[in-house]
Amino acid sequence: CDRCSKSFEQTAFISKTGKPTKICYECRQKNLNTYYATKPNENVSYDQGPIEPNEMKKKLFEHILKIGNNEYVENENSSIDFSCKISTVLLKTKHPRKHENFHKQRDRGYIERFSCNGTLKIVLxxxxxxxxxxxxxxxxHKRPDRFNTSDDIKAEIKKNIHLTPADIFKQLEQQNPNLTQKQxxxxxxxxxxxxxxWDENDQLNSARILVEQNKCKIALFNTQNIQYLGxxxxxxxxxxxxxxxV
Structure with missing residues (x-):
């Protein structure tokens, strides 16, 4: 036996499900007695209130480690059922990056947090x-409203393509309040x-056309496998x- 280092007949190393084990029957019974002695009553409710995801992860890890140390080999004790209710309302959120003044925000607001009555169940x-x-x-969750970019806005963006997106947005946001900076x-x-x-399928040909459009001279148009160029x-x-x- 790997637990007590004693020798027994082969029948002592067969579990209830008929699977061979390395722990004898007596040691398995001791493990079961220890488990049931420390196992909480399933009819008793242990509501500890809301916990953070990191704390939930820690509790689940401790439970897995406990079973691993006790080495329960019987089929009825070879799995873990872990379940919890999900609520994002009480989660600690980071400070928003948007400006505190709503009128100075340049993008749509965040999705509102609310209790979704979600449940998470993990079986190991x-x-x-x-x-x-x-x-x-x-x-x-209610999805944010989508506002399509009109042809007039597209034409204005194309007209001012030499400017940065931030500068273009400043010019358009007053007349288009639903327009976002990402658009x-x-x-x-x-x-x-x-x-x-100029050619989405061939970058080399695209570069050649671009050079010719700008009235530049191509010194060498290489389409062969040349490794060095002087x-x-x-x-x-x-x-x-x-x-x-010098």
């Missing part, structure tokens, strides 16, 4: 090392890419005629 099977998680929500940045990025991406500039001619020692 210690024999198969499989965890089953069941998460349920009785109430759904401006998204369309600004879209139109900006159109300025230099070139000189007009500064090299000046250096050849310079006899001064």
């Amino acid at each position: 099977n210690m024999e198969t090392n499989i965890a089953t998680i069941d998460l349920q929500h009785n109430l759904l 401006v940045h998204a369309w600004w990025s879209y139109f900006l890419k159109k300025e230099y991406i 070139f000189v500039t007009s500064f090299f001619d000046l250096l050849k005629n310079n006899y001064e020692i």
Whole structure:
């Protein structure tokens, strides 16, 4: 026996489910007696009030560690049922990054926190090392309203593409209160890419077209597997005629 280091017949190492074990029958019975002696009455309610997720994680870890140390090998004691009710109302939230003055906020507000009557149930099977998680929500959060970007706003963003998204938003937010800074940045990025991406499937060809559109000369258009490229500039001619020692 791995627990008491005694020798017994082979039948002493067969569990109730017929599975072979390394712990004898007497040691398994002692483990069961210890477990039932310390096991709380299931009819008694132990409501400790709301706990933080970190504290819940700690309690679950302690319970798993306790079972691992006691080495319960019987099938009826080889799993853990852990369940709790979820409430985000009492969670400690970080300080909001938005400006405290509502009229100076540039984006839509946060999703309102409320009790969703959610439940979280975790079942851990210690024999198969499989965890089953069941998460349920009785109430759904109200999703934020979506406001499409009009063609006039898109045209204004494209017209001022040389400005930053923040500057463009300052010009548009007074006449468009539902417009968000993220929408401006998204369309600004879209139109900006159109300025230099001429071939979405071939970056090399896209760069070649961009250079030609700007009336620039292509010194070498390489489509082969060339690993090294050498070139000189007009500064090299000046250096050849310079006899001064630096």
